[in-house]
Amino acid sequence: MRVGIGLPSAIPGRDPRLLIDWARQAEEAGFTSLGVIDRVTYDSSEPLVALAAAAAVTSRIRLVSMVIIGPLHNSVLLARQAASLDALSEGRLTLGLGVGARREDYEAAGVDYRRRGHILTQQLARIRDHWEDGRVGPLPVSAGGPDLLVGGASPAAFLRAARLADGYVHGGGPARSFAGAATKVKAAWEDVGRPGSPQLWAQAYFGLSDAEAVNSYLLDYYRFAGPFAQRIADAGLTTATQLTNFIRAYEEVGCDELVLLPTIAELSEVERLASIVNR
Amino acid sequence: MKIAVVGGGPAGLYFSVLMARSGGHHVEVFERNPPNATYGWGVVFSEGTLTELAGGHGGLFEDLDKALVRWSTISIHRPEDTVRVTGQPFAAIDRKSLLSILGRWALLHGISPNYETEFQPGDEMGFDLVVAADGINSAWRRRFPETFQSEERVHPTRYIWLGLEQALSGFTFVFEPTPAGLFQAHAYPYGPEESTFIVETTEEAFQASELAGATEEQSLRFGEKLFANFLAGARLRSNRSQWLRFVTLRSQRWFRTEGVPVVLVGDAAHTAHFSIGSGTKLAMEDAAALADALVSYPHDITSALVTYEVNRQPPVARFQEAALDSARYFERVSNLMELPASTFAFNLLTRSGRVSYLDVERSDPGLVAEVGRSASPDRRLAVPALTPLTLGGTLFRTRLVGPGGFALSEPIAVSLDGRRFPLQPTKVDGDWEGIVLTHAGPRASCRPPESGLDRPLLTGGWETIAASPISYTALHSASRPLTSGDIERVIGDFVEGARGAAGNATLLVIDAAQGNLLASFISPLTNHRDDEYGGSIGARLRFPLAVISAVRDVWDGTLAVRFSASDFARGGISEDDAVHVARAFAAHGVELVEVCGGGAVAEYEPPYRRGYLLPLASTIRLRAKVPVLVGGGLNTLDDANTAVGSGRADLVRVGTV
DSSP states (O other): OEEEEEOSOSOTTOOTTHHHHHHHHHHHTTOSEEEEOOOSSSSOOOHHHHHHHHHHTOSSSEEEEEEEEGGGSOHHHHHHHHHHHHHHTTSOEEEEEEOOSOHHHHHHHTOOGGGHHHHHHHHHHHHHHHHHHOSSSOOOSSTTSSEEEEEOOSHHHHHHHHHHOSEEEOOOOOHHHHHHHHHHHHHHHHHHTOSSOOEEEEEEEEOOSOHHHHHHHHHHHTGGGGGGHHHHHHTSBOSHHHHHHHHHHHHHTTOSEEEEEESSOOTHHHHHHHHHHTO | OEEEEEOOSHHHHHHHHHHHHHSSOEEEEEOSSOTTOOOOOEEEEEHHHHHHHHHHOHHHHHHHHHHOEEEOOEEEEETTEEEEEOOOOEEEEEHHHHHHHHHHHHHHTTOOOBTTOOOOTTTTTTOSEEEEOOOTTOHHHHHOHHHHOEEEEEOSSEEEEEEESSOOSSEEEEEEEETTEEEEEEEEEEETTEEEEEEEEOHHHHHHTTOTTOOHHHHHHHHHHHTHHHHTTOOEEOSSOOOBOOEEEEESOSEEOSSSOEEEOGGGTOOOOGGGOOHHHHHHHHHHHHHHHHHHSTTOHHHHHHHHHHHHHHHHHHHHHHHHHHHHHHHSGGGGTTSOHHHHHHHHHTTTSSSOHHHHHHHOHHHHHHHHHHHSTTOOSOOGGGSOEEETTEEESSSEESTTSBOEEEEEESSGGGOSSTTSOSSOOSOOSEEEEEOOGGGOSBOOGGGOSSOBOSSSOOOOEESSSOOSSTTSOOOEEOOHHHHHHHHHHHHHHHHHHBTTBSEEEEEEOTTSHHHHHHOTTTOOOOSTTSSSHHHHTHHHHHHHHHHHHHOOSEEEEEEESOOSSTTOOOHHHHHHHHHHHHHTTOOEEEEEOOOSSSSOOOOOSTTTTHHHHHHHHHHTTOOEEEOSSOOSHHHHHHHHHTTSOSEEEOOOO
């Protein structure tokens, strides 16, 4: 299993330029990918802009969105942005798309929340079309375009992933929950007769220098989850033992790449995490 | 903390005992009935539940333990045979004894329930928490429908809860066919001279037996007469017993924090079909988890309630899923009566998808050996999925199809316009034991599947044909409906395809599944024709059957057809129609049916999980009496052994991922 690290692009109060040094250091430390999350109604950097900045100062590390809320975007422009970033990074982009979890993001963007699943299905096919026909420039450098991942937990999401994406990105939780989703993704792959096997990605939050900061950030970010925010905050990985056990559990259930998302906007977090992961 | 517990059943009392013992809390129980007004007979616990109860409250558990009846067998009776399955440890207790032990411990901890006392809206003032343990008809749940977002599903079968004046030797299922339909009893001992005896049947058999409006006495006599052979003179008892329909209740949320917090436990939050006997078990586990959470967060009720819900929802959801599978099994169990005794027993044990071949092998190796013998043509000791099977002129060395098993080709298009994508083969190439022939119909003219499915070619595409002028996705153009000329041509193309396969393989599979050309005629979602090829299921089948008949005439080998037995979409093909389709195939010389699902329309809701197509496959195999191949999340030899050993399928397509 490969292990990636998230960019500090959604932590309020960060120095917006921190992610540049962060990206450089993550690549040096041997992480295999840099992840970004997407949320419109929050103090967070636009995910593809953040990845573009990271692309400029790195050369090997993979750049992954997990996930961009696809239906909020115009499909042509999203395809174009992703193709541009793929070209700029010499084929290092993996584009994860999902419907997201918050109605308020849809209200802010003026998109019909009830049609989100249908929009995303259409969008995946259209983005691939744009990447292949070249009418909307530029062409991506990856053959056929960057790899696509889909997130979500409904039957429709698994079907969508198998029909139109190259893999699945899980939304977080214990390894057992990931394993349950992976079984469904594989059944979907077999159902639709898609060749090959799905890439299986996962994510979790970490913060090593200050457990209280991890807690307060996650409580703030997940305020929309109401009384469940504390529960999510409690699942943040704050010690070496927790991280080691968590990584091992995900490895055992067949995860291909686990991306650990930051909760503290301090550069030292990269080094701290690397020393545990590389141990 | 000052806690009001609404309902003096097992969940309410157990919760009160645990909270009172932890100290520092004031617990009041409100029960609208008088003490000892309970009805219902025994309650079942698994070994796992007993271990948890022992850990929860040692003293109370010791009392329970003395009153428990334990057993470790399941007996399965049919008119002509009986199978005893060993290694199934369970325990049961008289519901009255359970309540009296809980009541006694409540008193020891200083709690004296307020009997014959309703706890009404407004009464919660002055309390810090209301625990709604007031059963499936919970007034407190119904007071806040927007919060709890509950959903009730009424099951189609009828059941009546009776007692038997005799202690059975273990869990007992009795199946009694009648001219009106099949009845089954679910029975287990719970005291020295008492057993629970639940009788269940389909609505049709219930009506045909004129049980609607039967008095308690009439139902009792009916049961005694029906099960006379099994009862051998023992008497049944009733206690305000009526014929009911089971209701499965699910709730999105189990608590609210606005105003005085309210939390649901047990049947007030969720129910699980009686055939896996876990209602009281789940309720008492809820009670323990809630007490635990409140003790862990003494000053933060919200966190305690979140912890309770987060910890309990996943296991309860798993039980509910297993219970639904089990309920569906009993709705259709009459299909299974022709299975050999050991196969029938193994099928019953594996009905909820939670018990597999390996599990049964551990608990009762003798049964598994007999199951293997039943699957084996010469009745030798065998592993079910590794036994051979001959269908027509084809020998399947094992029951596995796909990697490591019977070699089936990728679909070969019968004509250029029937290709899914330009490089799809139209000629047999390579070494296969079986060859699949397809015409992609409305799904033709797409790009190769490596870069995603159902993406129409931008250039170099061709006109697609289908039953009706429908576009498969928003990016597709509408297909052209087949003319009578097209129909003749396509029949000819399939015949040519079959001739081309001759000599290359012994098995030919015609693809009528997943929205391809022949499938587009079968599904009511995609066939809107008003000529002789559209309308009733018989008319929708006319063209696929014409293809099959023409191929049958020229193909000497074994003939199979794959089709989608469910569209997994609203308005899709019904189960009865799917059985009709399989029967019609068999009547036209088809020797094997592959059961698939979905694909008629691009956006459907497949219930993906391990073995999600098995219930459909089983229904078709047993009702249409045709050998069945099925896949769908079956990846291990254990999965295949469970499917074949239980008689749900003859052949298993093992996963390619």
